[in-house]
Protein backbone atom coordinates (compact mmCIF):
# COMPACT_ATOMS: atom_id res chain seq x y z
CA UNK A 538 0.00 0.00 0.00
CA UNK A 539 1.51 3.34 -1.00
CA UNK A 540 1.82 6.02 1.67
CA UNK A 541 -1.33 8.03 1.91
CA UNK A 542 -3.56 5.39 0.37
CA UNK A 543 -6.47 4.25 2.51
CA UNK A 544 -4.64 5.12 5.70
CA UNK A 545 -7.03 5.27 8.66
CA UNK A 546 -6.48 7.97 11.27
CA UNK A 547 -8.68 7.30 14.24
CA UNK A 548 -9.23 7.19 17.95
CA UNK A 549 -9.93 4.50 20.52
CA UNK A 550 -11.85 3.57 23.68
CA UNK A 551 -13.15 0.52 25.52
CA UNK A 552 -16.60 -0.37 26.82
CA UNK A 553 -16.27 -0.07 30.61
CA UNK A 554 -14.09 3.02 30.23
CA UNK A 555 -16.69 5.04 28.31
CA UNK A 556 -20.14 3.47 28.22
CA UNK A 557 -21.63 3.75 31.70
CA UNK A 558 -25.24 2.44 31.83
CA UNK A 559 -23.78 -0.31 33.95
CA UNK A 560 -27.10 -1.51 35.27
CA UNK A 561 -29.33 -0.58 32.36
CA UNK A 562 -31.19 -2.48 29.65
CA UNK A 563 -30.36 -5.90 31.04
CA UNK A 564 -26.55 -5.63 31.18
CA UNK A 565 -24.78 -8.06 33.51
CA UNK A 566 -21.79 -7.10 35.67
CA UNK A 567 -18.16 -7.67 34.73
CA UNK A 568 -15.01 -8.08 36.79
CA UNK A 569 -14.13 -4.46 35.97
CA UNK A 570 -17.30 -3.30 37.73
CA UNK A 571 -16.23 -5.18 40.85
CA UNK A 572 -12.77 -3.71 40.74
CA UNK A 573 -14.37 -0.31 40.36
CA UNK A 574 -16.64 -0.71 43.35
CA UNK A 575 -13.77 -1.90 45.50
CA UNK A 576 -12.14 1.51 45.09
CA UNK A 577 -12.84 4.58 47.17
CA UNK A 578 -16.07 6.43 46.53
CA UNK A 579 -16.77 6.85 42.86
CA UNK A 580 -13.28 6.60 41.47
CA UNK A 581 -13.49 4.21 38.52
CA UNK A 582 -17.21 4.78 38.29
CA UNK A 583 -18.28 2.25 35.65
CA UNK A 584 -21.89 2.90 36.60
CA UNK A 585 -21.87 6.19 34.67
CA UNK A 586 -18.36 6.37 33.29
CA UNK A 587 -18.48 9.11 30.62
CA UNK A 588 -21.94 7.94 29.61
CA UNK A 589 -21.33 7.18 25.94
CA UNK A 590 -24.34 4.88 26.10
CA UNK A 591 -26.60 7.93 26.37
CA UNK A 592 -24.47 10.27 24.25
CA UNK A 593 -23.97 7.94 21.31
CA UNK A 594 -25.21 10.10 18.45
CA UNK A 595 -23.54 13.22 19.85
CA UNK A 596 -20.24 11.36 20.18
CA UNK A 597 -20.46 10.02 16.64
CA UNK A 598 -21.14 13.59 15.49
CA UNK A 599 -17.98 14.80 17.22
CA UNK A 600 -15.94 12.07 15.54
CA UNK A 601 -17.41 12.98 12.17
CA UNK A 602 -16.41 16.63 12.70
CA UNK A 603 -12.96 15.50 13.68
CA UNK A 604 -12.64 13.77 10.32
CA UNK A 605 -11.34 10.38 11.52
CA UNK A 606 -11.63 7.25 9.41
CA UNK A 607 -11.67 4.69 12.24
CA UNK A 608 -13.03 4.30 15.75
CA UNK A 609 -11.75 1.47 17.90
CA UNK A 610 -14.16 0.42 20.65
CA UNK A 611 -14.88 -2.78 22.55
CA UNK A 612 -18.02 -4.79 23.05
CA UNK A 613 -19.03 -5.49 26.61
CA UNK A 614 -19.52 -9.26 26.78
CA UNK A 615 -21.91 -8.96 29.72
CA UNK A 616 -24.03 -6.33 27.93
CA UNK A 617 -24.61 -8.73 25.06
CA UNK A 618 -24.79 -11.88 27.21
CA UNK A 619 -25.52 -10.95 30.85
CA UNK A 620 -24.83 -14.50 32.07
CA UNK A 621 -21.83 -14.83 29.77
CA UNK A 622 -23.51 -17.77 28.01
CA UNK A 623 -24.68 -17.34 24.43
CA UNK A 624 -27.99 -19.11 25.02
CA UNK A 625 -29.33 -16.03 26.84
CA UNK A 626 -28.79 -13.02 24.58
CA UNK A 627 -29.74 -9.51 25.59
CA UNK A 628 -31.53 -7.93 22.62
CA UNK A 629 -31.03 -4.36 23.81
CA UNK A 630 -27.32 -4.91 24.28
CA UNK A 631 -26.97 -6.42 20.81
CA UNK A 632 -28.94 -3.50 19.35
CA UNK A 633 -26.71 -0.92 21.07
CA UNK A 634 -23.68 -2.12 19.11
CA UNK A 635 -25.70 -2.22 15.87
CA UNK A 636 -26.60 1.41 16.50
CA UNK A 637 -22.96 2.27 17.12
CA UNK A 638 -21.66 0.43 14.05
CA UNK A 639 -24.45 1.77 11.79
CA UNK A 640 -23.95 5.29 13.12
CA UNK A 641 -20.24 5.14 12.32
CA UNK A 642 -20.86 3.67 8.87
CA UNK A 643 -23.27 6.48 8.00
CA UNK A 644 -20.54 9.05 8.56
CA UNK A 645 -17.81 7.06 6.83
CA UNK A 646 -15.95 5.84 9.94
CA UNK A 647 -14.76 2.23 10.02
CA UNK A 648 -15.43 0.30 13.23
CA UNK A 649 -12.44 -1.52 14.73
CA UNK A 650 -13.96 -3.87 17.26
CA UNK A 651 -12.33 -5.43 20.32
CA UNK A 652 -14.11 -8.52 21.63
CA UNK A 653 -12.61 -8.50 25.11
CA UNK A 654 -11.03 -5.51 26.81
CA UNK A 655 -10.43 -6.58 30.45
CA UNK A 656 -14.16 -6.95 31.33
CA UNK A 657 -14.87 -10.64 31.95
CA UNK A 658 -18.52 -11.43 32.89
CA UNK A 659 -18.96 -11.75 36.65
CA UNK A 660 -21.55 -14.51 36.22
CA UNK A 661 -19.04 -16.80 34.52
CA UNK A 662 -16.43 -15.93 37.08
CA UNK A 663 -18.85 -16.96 39.84
CA UNK A 664 -19.64 -20.15 37.96
CA UNK A 665 -16.14 -21.48 37.30
CA UNK A 666 -13.52 -18.81 38.11
CA UNK A 667 -13.36 -17.41 34.59
CA UNK A 668 -10.05 -17.65 32.73
CA UNK A 669 -8.70 -19.75 35.58
CA UNK A 670 -10.64 -22.62 34.05
CA UNK A 671 -10.48 -24.25 30.62
CA UNK A 672 -14.24 -23.80 30.47
CA UNK A 673 -13.71 -20.12 29.62
CA UNK A 674 -12.32 -21.15 26.22
CA UNK A 675 -15.65 -22.52 24.96
CA UNK A 676 -17.64 -19.59 26.30
CA UNK A 677 -15.30 -17.00 24.80
CA UNK A 678 -15.28 -18.82 21.46
CA UNK A 679 -19.09 -19.01 21.43
CA UNK A 680 -19.28 -15.28 22.24
CA UNK A 681 -16.68 -14.35 19.62
CA UNK A 682 -18.36 -16.46 16.93
CA UNK A 683 -21.63 -14.79 17.73
CA UNK A 684 -20.04 -11.35 17.25
CA UNK A 685 -18.54 -12.37 13.91
CA UNK A 686 -21.89 -13.77 12.71
CA UNK A 687 -23.92 -10.83 13.98
CA UNK A 688 -21.70 -7.87 13.00
CA UNK A 689 -19.21 -9.41 10.57
CA UNK A 690 -20.72 -7.97 7.39
CA UNK A 691 -20.07 -4.45 8.71
CA UNK A 692 -16.79 -5.03 10.56
CA UNK A 693 -13.57 -5.68 8.67
CA UNK A 694 -11.17 -5.30 11.63
CA UNK A 695 -11.46 -7.50 14.72
CA UNK A 696 -9.30 -7.47 17.81
CA UNK A 697 -9.80 -10.56 19.93
CA UNK A 698 -8.16 -9.74 23.27
CA UNK A 699 -6.77 -6.44 24.51
CA UNK A 700 -3.32 -6.57 26.14
CA UNK A 701 -3.07 -10.16 27.24
CA UNK A 702 0.36 -9.35 28.69
CA UNK A 703 -1.30 -6.89 31.09
CA UNK A 704 -4.17 -9.25 31.97
CA UNK A 705 -1.71 -11.91 33.04
CA UNK A 706 0.37 -9.58 35.18
CA UNK A 707 -2.58 -7.76 36.76
CA UNK A 708 -4.13 -10.77 38.43
CA UNK A 709 -7.22 -8.84 39.54
CA UNK A 710 -8.27 -8.83 35.90
CA UNK A 711 -8.32 -12.62 36.10
CA UNK A 712 -10.14 -12.55 39.40
CA UNK A 713 -7.07 -13.87 41.20
CA UNK A 714 -6.62 -12.45 44.69
CA UNK A 715 -3.58 -10.13 44.41
CA UNK A 716 -2.61 -10.98 48.00
CA UNK A 717 -2.14 -14.64 47.18
CA UNK A 718 1.27 -16.28 47.23
CA UNK A 719 3.27 -15.10 44.22
CA UNK A 720 4.04 -18.59 42.99
CA UNK A 721 0.40 -19.68 43.05
CA UNK A 722 -0.62 -16.43 41.38
CA UNK A 723 1.86 -16.80 38.53
CA UNK A 724 1.03 -20.47 38.01
CA UNK A 725 -2.66 -19.61 37.64
CA UNK A 726 -2.06 -16.51 35.54
CA UNK A 727 0.22 -18.18 32.99
CA UNK A 728 -2.08 -21.18 32.73
CA UNK A 729 -4.91 -18.71 32.00
CA UNK A 730 -2.61 -17.11 29.43
CA UNK A 731 -2.61 -20.42 27.53
CA UNK A 732 -6.41 -20.61 27.61
CA UNK A 733 -6.62 -17.10 26.17
CA UNK A 734 -4.27 -18.12 23.34
CA UNK A 735 -6.28 -21.24 22.55
CA UNK A 736 -9.59 -19.39 22.48
CA UNK A 737 -8.19 -16.75 20.13
CA UNK A 738 -6.69 -19.36 17.78
CA UNK A 739 -10.14 -20.88 17.39
CA UNK A 740 -11.63 -17.49 16.59
CA UNK A 741 -8.91 -16.57 14.08
CA UNK A 742 -9.68 -19.80 12.22
CA UNK A 743 -13.43 -19.24 12.33
CA UNK A 744 -13.17 -15.67 11.09
CA UNK A 745 -10.82 -16.59 8.20
CA UNK A 746 -13.30 -19.26 7.08
CA UNK A 747 -16.33 -17.04 7.36
CA UNK A 748 -14.88 -13.70 6.21
CA UNK A 749 -11.58 -14.36 4.40
CA UNK A 750 -11.22 -10.66 3.58
CA UNK A 751 -11.43 -9.52 7.21
CA UNK A 752 -8.47 -8.87 9.46
CA UNK A 753 -8.40 -10.44 12.92
CA UNK A 754 -5.67 -10.37 15.54
CA UNK A 755 -4.87 -9.42 19.14
CA UNK A 756 -4.19 -5.91 20.50
CA UNK A 757 -0.74 -6.39 22.00
CA UNK A 758 0.75 -4.20 24.70
CA UNK A 759 3.99 -3.46 22.90
CA UNK A 760 6.56 -1.75 25.08
CA UNK A 761 9.70 -1.12 23.08
CA UNK A 762 12.43 -1.83 25.58
CA UNK A 763 15.68 0.12 25.49
CA UNK A 764 18.97 -0.57 27.30
CA UNK A 765 19.90 2.13 29.82
CA UNK A 766 23.51 2.24 28.71
CA UNK A 767 25.68 0.59 26.12
CA UNK A 768 26.67 -2.49 28.13
CA UNK A 769 25.93 -5.89 26.65
CA UNK A 770 24.15 -6.81 29.87
CA UNK A 771 21.67 -3.96 29.51
CA UNK A 772 21.15 -4.77 25.83
CA UNK A 773 20.51 -8.42 26.73
CA UNK A 774 18.16 -7.46 29.58
CA UNK A 775 16.16 -5.18 27.29
CA UNK A 776 15.84 -7.91 24.69
CA UNK A 777 14.85 -10.54 27.20
CA UNK A 778 12.15 -8.40 28.78
CA UNK A 779 10.73 -7.28 25.45
CA UNK A 780 10.72 -10.84 24.11
CA UNK A 781 9.00 -12.22 27.18
CA UNK A 782 6.42 -9.46 27.58
CA UNK A 783 5.57 -8.39 24.01
CA UNK A 784 7.09 -10.61 21.35
CA UNK A 785 5.99 -13.94 22.87
CA UNK A 786 2.42 -12.69 22.48
CA UNK A 787 3.03 -11.74 18.85
CA UNK A 788 4.80 -15.04 18.08
CA UNK A 789 1.90 -17.16 19.29
CA UNK A 790 -0.63 -15.05 17.38
CA UNK A 791 1.30 -15.04 14.10
CA UNK A 792 3.18 -18.33 14.11
CA UNK A 793 1.05 -20.49 16.39
CA UNK A 794 3.96 -21.75 18.49
CA UNK A 795 5.01 -20.86 22.01
CA UNK A 796 8.62 -19.61 21.94
CA UNK A 797 11.12 -21.56 23.98
CA UNK A 798 12.47 -18.40 25.63
CA UNK A 799 9.00 -17.82 27.08
CA UNK A 800 8.65 -21.31 28.51
CA UNK A 801 12.19 -21.29 29.88
CA UNK A 802 11.60 -18.00 31.64
CA UNK A 803 8.65 -19.55 33.49
CA UNK A 804 10.49 -22.78 34.25
CA UNK A 805 13.23 -20.65 35.83
CA UNK A 806 10.77 -19.69 38.53
CA UNK A 807 9.18 -23.12 38.84
CA UNK A 808 6.14 -22.52 36.68
CA UNK A 809 5.17 -25.30 34.35
CA UNK A 810 2.31 -24.76 31.95
CA UNK A 811 0.26 -27.78 30.92
CA UNK A 812 0.08 -27.71 27.13
CA UNK A 813 -1.53 -30.79 25.57
CA UNK A 814 -0.78 -32.09 22.08
CA UNK A 815 -4.21 -30.96 21.05
CA UNK A 816 -3.55 -27.43 22.40
CA UNK A 817 -0.43 -27.16 20.25
CA UNK A 818 -2.41 -28.30 17.21
CA UNK A 819 -5.13 -25.71 17.83
CA UNK A 820 -2.53 -22.94 18.14
CA UNK A 821 -0.91 -23.98 14.87
CA UNK A 822 -4.19 -24.15 12.99
CA UNK A 823 -5.48 -20.71 13.92
CA UNK A 824 -3.22 -17.71 13.47
CA UNK A 825 -3.87 -13.99 13.22
CA UNK A 826 -3.60 -12.12 9.92
CA UNK A 827 -2.87 -8.74 11.47
CA UNK A 828 -1.53 -7.21 14.68
CA UNK A 829 -2.88 -4.38 16.79
CA UNK A 830 -0.18 -2.62 18.80
CA UNK A 831 -0.93 -0.53 21.88
CA UNK A 832 2.10 1.71 22.03
CA UNK A 833 2.67 4.49 24.58
CA UNK A 834 6.32 4.84 25.54
CA UNK A 835 9.61 3.06 25.86
CA UNK A 836 10.82 1.22 28.94
CA UNK A 837 14.45 1.85 29.75
CA UNK A 838 16.12 -0.95 31.67
CA UNK A 839 19.29 -1.56 33.60
CA UNK A 840 20.38 -5.06 34.53
CA UNK A 841 20.88 -5.95 38.19
CA UNK A 842 24.04 -7.66 39.43
CA UNK A 843 22.22 -11.03 39.56
CA UNK A 844 21.57 -10.84 35.85
CA UNK A 845 22.51 -14.38 34.96
CA UNK A 846 20.84 -16.07 37.88
CA UNK A 847 17.78 -18.21 37.27
CA UNK A 848 15.32 -15.56 38.27
CA UNK A 849 12.26 -14.04 36.65
CA UNK A 850 13.27 -11.35 34.16
CA UNK A 851 11.19 -8.74 35.98
CA UNK A 852 13.36 -9.23 39.06
CA UNK A 853 16.63 -9.00 37.19
CA UNK A 854 16.18 -5.48 35.86
CA UNK A 855 15.38 -2.04 37.17
CA UNK A 856 13.50 0.59 35.22
CA UNK A 857 15.30 3.88 34.71
CA UNK A 858 14.38 7.34 33.45
CA UNK A 859 16.41 9.46 31.03
CA UNK A 860 16.65 13.16 31.94
CA UNK A 861 16.54 14.03 28.23
CA UNK A 862 12.97 12.73 27.84
CA UNK A 863 9.70 14.33 28.96
CA UNK A 864 7.54 12.27 31.34
CA UNK A 865 3.87 12.33 32.30
CA UNK A 866 2.98 12.63 35.98
CA UNK A 867 2.71 8.85 35.92
CA UNK A 868 6.23 8.31 34.57
CA UNK A 869 5.42 7.44 30.94
CA UNK A 870 7.91 9.02 28.56
CA UNK A 871 7.52 10.81 25.23
CA UNK A 872 9.95 8.91 23.02
CA UNK A 873 8.67 8.85 19.41
CA UNK A 874 11.84 7.34 18.02
CA UNK A 875 10.99 4.34 20.18
CA UNK A 876 7.83 3.92 18.11
CA UNK A 877 9.81 4.15 14.86
CA UNK A 878 12.33 1.60 16.12
CA UNK A 879 9.61 -0.67 17.49
CA UNK A 880 7.75 -0.71 14.19
CA UNK A 881 10.95 -1.54 12.33
CA UNK A 882 11.52 -4.47 14.69
CA UNK A 883 8.03 -5.83 14.17
CA UNK A 884 8.46 -5.53 10.38
CA UNK A 885 11.70 -7.53 10.56
CA UNK A 886 9.89 -10.34 12.34
CA UNK A 887 6.61 -10.32 10.42
CA UNK A 888 7.16 -8.60 7.07
CA UNK A 889 3.83 -9.75 5.61
CA UNK A 890 1.61 -8.84 8.52
CA UNK A 891 -0.32 -5.54 8.39
CA UNK A 892 -0.07 -3.49 11.58
CA UNK A 893 -2.42 -1.08 13.29
CA UNK A 894 -1.57 1.25 16.16
CA UNK A 895 -4.59 0.49 18.31
CA UNK A 896 -3.63 2.86 21.15
CA UNK A 897 -1.13 5.69 21.51
CA UNK A 898 -1.58 8.70 23.76
CA UNK A 899 -0.52 11.13 26.46
CA UNK A 900 -2.12 11.52 29.90
CA UNK A 901 -2.56 14.72 31.92
CA UNK A 902 -4.39 16.10 34.93
CA UNK A 903 -6.56 18.69 33.20
CA UNK A 904 -9.09 21.40 34.01
CA UNK A 905 -11.60 23.08 31.79
CA UNK A 906 -11.12 26.85 31.71
CA UNK A 907 -13.74 28.94 29.86
CA UNK A 908 -14.79 25.85 27.90
CA UNK A 909 -11.25 25.14 26.70
CA UNK A 910 -8.34 22.81 27.42
CA UNK A 911 -4.95 23.89 26.13
CA UNK A 912 -3.21 20.52 25.97
CA UNK A 913 0.03 21.53 24.27
CA UNK A 914 1.95 18.60 25.75
CA UNK A 915 -0.45 16.13 24.15
CA UNK A 916 -0.15 17.91 20.79
CA UNK A 917 3.62 17.72 21.01
CA UNK A 918 3.45 14.01 21.84
CA UNK A 919 1.05 13.26 18.99
CA UNK A 920 3.01 15.29 16.46
CA UNK A 921 6.17 13.36 17.31
CA UNK A 922 4.43 9.99 17.11
CA UNK A 923 2.60 10.50 13.82
CA UNK A 924 5.89 11.68 12.33
CA UNK A 925 7.70 8.59 13.64
CA UNK A 926 4.97 6.43 12.18
CA UNK A 927 5.23 8.10 8.79
CA UNK A 928 8.99 7.60 8.80
CA UNK A 929 8.47 3.91 9.52
CA UNK A 930 6.05 3.72 6.59
CA UNK A 931 8.59 5.34 4.30
CA UNK A 932 10.95 2.54 5.28
CA UNK A 933 8.39 -0.05 4.25
CA UNK A 934 6.54 -0.81 7.48
CA UNK A 935 3.01 -1.88 6.61
CA UNK A 936 1.17 0.07 9.29
CA UNK A 937 -2.20 1.17 7.95
CA UNK A 938 -3.96 2.86 10.86
CA UNK A 939 -3.20 5.01 13.93
CA UNK A 940 -5.75 5.32 16.73
CA UNK A 941 -5.22 7.91 19.44
CA UNK A 942 -5.88 6.81 23.00
CA UNK A 943 -8.28 8.20 23.63
CA UNK A 944 -11.01 9.78 21.58
CA UNK A 945 -12.84 10.96 24.71
CA UNK A 946 -11.68 11.41 28.28
CA UNK A 947 -12.44 8.12 29.96
CA UNK A 948 -11.83 6.09 33.09
CA UNK A 949 -8.14 5.34 33.20
CA UNK A 950 -7.61 1.77 34.34
CA UNK A 951 -5.10 2.83 36.93
CA UNK A 952 -6.30 6.30 37.90
CA UNK A 953 -9.95 6.95 37.01
CA UNK A 954 -10.84 10.40 35.66
CA UNK A 955 -7.83 12.10 37.16
CA UNK A 956 -5.61 10.77 34.40
CA UNK A 957 -7.08 12.17 31.20
CA UNK A 958 -6.14 10.97 27.71
CA UNK A 959 -8.91 12.39 25.51
CA UNK A 960 -8.96 14.63 22.47
CA UNK A 961 -12.38 15.54 23.83
CA UNK A 962 -12.79 16.69 27.42
CA UNK A 963 -15.71 15.23 29.37
CA UNK A 964 -17.00 17.36 32.21
CA UNK A 965 -16.86 15.04 35.20
CA UNK A 966 -14.38 14.18 37.91
CA UNK A 967 -13.74 11.02 39.88
CA UNK A 968 -16.23 11.94 42.56
CA UNK A 969 -18.68 14.20 40.74
CA UNK A 970 -20.65 13.34 37.59
CA UNK A 971 -21.17 17.07 36.84
CA UNK A 972 -22.69 17.81 33.41
CA UNK A 973 -20.92 15.12 31.34
CA UNK A 974 -20.76 17.72 28.56
CA UNK A 975 -18.16 17.25 25.82
CA UNK A 976 -15.58 19.94 24.94
CA UNK A 977 -13.05 19.43 22.13
CA UNK A 978 -9.55 20.21 23.42
CA UNK A 979 -6.86 22.03 21.44
CA UNK A 980 -5.48 18.58 20.45
CA UNK A 981 -8.82 17.77 18.77
CA UNK A 982 -8.45 20.80 16.49
CA UNK A 983 -4.79 20.00 15.89
CA UNK A 984 -5.68 16.42 14.84
CA UNK A 985 -8.56 17.65 12.68
CA UNK A 986 -6.22 19.96 10.82
CA UNK A 987 -3.51 17.31 10.56
CA UNK A 988 -5.95 14.80 8.99
CA UNK A 989 -7.25 17.40 6.52
CA UNK A 990 -3.75 18.35 5.41
CA UNK A 991 -2.75 14.71 5.15
CA UNK A 992 -5.72 13.98 2.91
CA UNK A 993 -5.06 17.00 0.71
CA UNK A 994 -1.49 15.87 0.19
CA UNK A 995 -2.28 12.25 -0.60
Ligand code: BG6
Nearest residue numbers: 551699700948949950951952956
Ligand atom coordinates in the same frame (compact mmCIF):
# COMPACT_ATOMS: atom_id res chain seq x y z
C1 BG6 B 1 -3.88 0.15 28.02
C2 BG6 B 1 -5.31 -0.24 28.05
O1 BG6 B 1 -3.25 -0.70 28.94
O2 BG6 B 1 -3.47 1.37 28.53
C3 BG6 B 1 -6.27 0.90 28.26
O3 BG6 B 1 -5.64 -0.98 26.91
C4 BG6 B 1 -5.72 1.86 29.29
O4 BG6 B 1 -7.51 0.37 28.63
C5 BG6 B 1 -4.40 2.41 28.75
O5 BG6 B 1 -6.58 2.90 29.60
C6 BG6 B 1 -3.71 3.40 29.68
O6 BG6 B 1 -3.55 2.86 30.98
P1 BG6 B 1 -4.11 3.67 32.23
O7 BG6 B 1 -3.88 2.82 33.41
O8 BG6 B 1 -3.34 4.93 32.25
O9 BG6 B 1 -5.55 3.87 31.95
